[in-house]
Amino acid sequence: GQNIDQPTEMTATEGAIVQINCTYQTSGFNGLFWYQQHAGEAPTFLSYNVLDGLEEKGRFSSFLSRSKGYSYLLLKELQMKDSASYLCAVRDQGTYKYIFGTGTRLKVLA
Amino acid sequence: DVKVTQSSRYLVKRTGEKVFLECVQDMDHENMFWYRQDPGLGLRLIYFSYDVKMKEKGDIPEGYSVSREKKERFSLILESASTNQTSMYLCASSLRSDQPQHFGDGTRLSIL
Numbered sequence: 001g002q003n004i005d006q007p008t009e010m011t012a013t014e015g016a017i018v019q020i021n022c023t024y025q026t027s028g029f030n031g032l033f034w035y036q037q038h039a040g041e042a043p044t045f046l047s048y049n050v051l052d053g054l055e056e057k058g059r060f061s062s063f064l065s066r067s068k069g070y071s072y073l074l075l076k077e078l079q080m081k082d083s084a085s086y087l088c089a090v091r092d093q094g095t096y097k098y099i100f101g102t103g104t105r106l107k108v109l110a
Numbered sequence: 111d112v113k114v115t116q117s118s119r120y121l122v123k124r125t126g127e128k129v130f131l132e133c134v135q136d137m138d139h140e141n142m143f144w145y146r147q148d149p150g151l152g153l154r155l156i157y158f159s160y161d162v163k164m165k166e167k168g169d170i171p172e173g174y175s176v177s178r179e180k181k182e183r184f185s186l187i188l189e190s191a192s193t194n195q196t197s198m199y200l201c202a203s204s205l206r207s208d209q210p211q212h213f214g215d216g217t218r219l220s221i222l
Contacts, residue, residue, distance in 0.1 A: 031208060042216055098211065
């Protein structure tokens with residue numbers, strides 16, 4: 001079967017670093033996306049990993065290990081506006097389909 | 111900037127009605143998608159299209175159909191609405207399958 005697992009909820013303090021994990025089991029793999037979704041709004045693209053390793057983009061970084069079926073999103077210097085849900089999505093190999101996790105709701109406290 | 115526009119933010123319909131949700135993108139994207147988003151279940155793919163007049167079933171196509179007569183427009187149709195189709199519906203598009211999806215603002219649909 002196909003499955004993506006993320007923690008349901010996380011809490012962190014403003015200025016801190018937080019790591020949101022994502023593990024996946026899919027029949028094929030052709031890339032992993034991270035999206036941010038504020039309450040009541042559309043998801044917006046954060047990062048894309050297709051090869052193993054770390055992709056850095058400002059305060060956000062994303063890591064992928066294909067052999068372990070594992071990714072994480074690292075958020076540094078947390079700000080209140082980072083309070084949102086973070087969605088992990090895997091692109092299934094050979095299709096146009098994306099499989100989404102249920103999302104991790106991050107609360108940033110002052 | 112990519113713009114994906116969904117026709118309504120909020121919609122209330124009655125059981126048994128035929129419901130049309132419209133989505134338009136302005137960036138000449140090949141691929142378009144319809145998802146529904148429910149608490150605890152995440153985003154689930156209903157249908158997608160990778161070209162004009164082409165459509166593929168997603169994970170939960172039952173009770174839905176789609177139409178893509180023009181490249182920029184992808185319509186979701188609830189043939190006979192039921193209360194379990196009350197949900198947030200999100201449309202998305204992407205230039206190619208290895209490119210990120212761009213989402214519309216969503217339509218919160220209530221079926222009474």
